Amino acid sequence: MKILSILLSLSLPVLLWACGSKAENKTTESTTTARSVEGVVPVKLTPVTSVVRAEPVIASGLVSSAEEARLSFKVGGIINRMFADEGQTVRKGQLLATLDLTEIDAQVSQAQLASEKAERDFGRVQRLYGDTAATLEQLQNATTSQNVSKQALTIAQFNRSYAQIRASVDGTVTRKVANAGEYVAAGASVYLISGNRRSDWVVRVGVSDKDWARLQPGNRATVRLDAYPDQPFSGTISELAQAADPVNKLYEVEIRITPGTAKLAPGLFANVSLLPARSRSYAVVPVEAIVEGNGKDGFVYIPAGDREKVRKVAVQIGYLDGDKVLLTNGLSGVKEVITAGSAFLTEESRVVIK
Template sequence: MSRLIKTVLLLLVLALVAWLGWRVYRTVKAKSQQPRGRPPVVIPVEVTPPGRATLRDVAVFTGSLVGKSRLTIAPRVGGRLEKLLVDVGDPVRRGDLVAQVDDEEFAQQVERAKAELAVARASVQECAANLNAVRREFDRIQTLREKQIASESEHDQVQAQLEVQQARCQVAEAQVVQKAAALKEAEIRLSYTRIHAVWEGGDETRFVGERFADQAALLTANTPVLSLLDISTLTAVVYAIERDYARIQAGQSVTVTTDAYPGRTFEGRVTRIAPQLQETSRQARVEVDIENPGLALKPGMFVRAAIEFEARADVWTVPVSALARRNGQQGVFVVDADGRNVHYVALELGVSEGDLIEVIRPVPDGPVVVMGQHLLDDGMTVRVVAPESPAAAGAGGDPAGAAAAGGAPGGMR
């Protein structure tokens, strides 16, 4: 029995020694296959020091220009368009004749009304003569009646004739008034054939924006012929999202630019804000009135309207390109004082303008990585390289020198 136990124990010891030898062999072999003296991973990066600048909180809205007012010119009577005296782009002064409809029919109506008025006036004269004759006959019969020569029936008959003639004269005089009114109406309709540009208020001169009809076209009453635009002041119609809507107020100054005039700005002011947002786009209509000196701007142009909500003077900034998100927070990678390692700093950010963003707290205590940060983690080793473009050369180079140039504080805040 003891011999059997010894045999089992010997086998177990041999198996344990064999397993340990196999593990040692695998470990030695794995180490022998690794390259000797492999250096740690070094990430090349570009850096720049934090700086100080004045940033403006500016929102830019896009939209189109419309005329301050738009007047549609249309005839008040139908007919053939005989003359069209202006065309697209022509200036028109208040009261100018711009078109004329064929007036032959209306001129004939005026002549007929004049003739009818003349007939009515002649009827009045005839009636007055007849009335005088009947009145004299009535006076004669009245005298004979007083002398008991004329009978009562003769007197009544002449009196009735007098009353009838007086009524006829009243009708004739009323017809004169009626025919005079008809003549006035015909003259007014004739004047409608001459189409004048008439408007209330605004500038004395407007411009033809569109032509809707050609000469010799057959028009009906109120058919549009021309549109006149007042472009001395234009309105930029833009739309604001919910985030900016609450910050926009009537009277705010607006700087307007357009691709038609690169580098040139126009000044405007917010005049109207819609009291509601559109459900489909969640945007609200905002109107900006813009003075148009020299009439350079035209309705329909695409514009950008910039509204400044806040200006932050002399604040700490870093480039927007330096930002990296780690663990759900925005921050930057800062190069350590030795220039070899980086550490991640989460930042509280403020206003951004262009390629700079405000750092509220803490201010980085060294140069920040602006290229290559997407490859970094906290504590990694880096190698600072100079930027490729000459314009950015001052931001690269030696990290210690960059930190000195940036004037960053010695610690975090």
């Protein structure tokens, strides 16, 4: 029994040492294997395809009337009466506002008196010239003064006739800027009127120069209004601006819409999808191939060299089409892009193709 105890005490350390050595060897083998694949990312390649499409132009703007009028007085003065309020329907030629005519009538009277005096002076000089008591120069000066005074009277009478505002179109008063008793300068807007014919509703939007170059009058459009979220409206491009807005550098596009039975009003917000007639070619890749996307800019990884390394390529995004991305630039001559595994890559990564 004592001999058995001695043998057990001697064999236990040997057994523990053997187990420890085996575990250490196994750990070393695992570490070596891990180091052999460190930095290698399994990836999948997807072919780059191409498609020819007419990319829609997306923009937003406000509904307005094609017939809009900003009405003002020809001369400055004190407003005497206002005959229309905001929201009121008016007819073309209807009287909307008048100025106090005290000063304007005085100017007309002054011009009338000056014209009468010039007539008398001309008659007197003409008689003296006939009696050789006046020179030709004096007669010519009197004639000029007579003509000038007549023109001054015409101007004063014209200004008096435009000391009132009349509606220039059939429509609705959308804004009344001033009130009776206020002073307004010549040409300052007093009323804003929008035409109310159902065929005259338009949406004006701003587009970039690249989009402007692809559009033409007559191109179709789809208009969606926040006021009618479930009712799309059809439209066509009626006008294209020939110069950019100096403030936002965008080109204005006017879309004439067909409202149907819907009730429209100026200022309704609209989202517009314009379909240009001109098509273009796009490179098509899966959406998971795009990394570091920012608006229209993005990057993709493509295999490089011996296909164990990768290269990062900048691309220009046209638009999304489901799970595909249509690219306008950046993949010329590239046949494959990396999809699965692209999120874990850097330009120093080594890859293995699955």
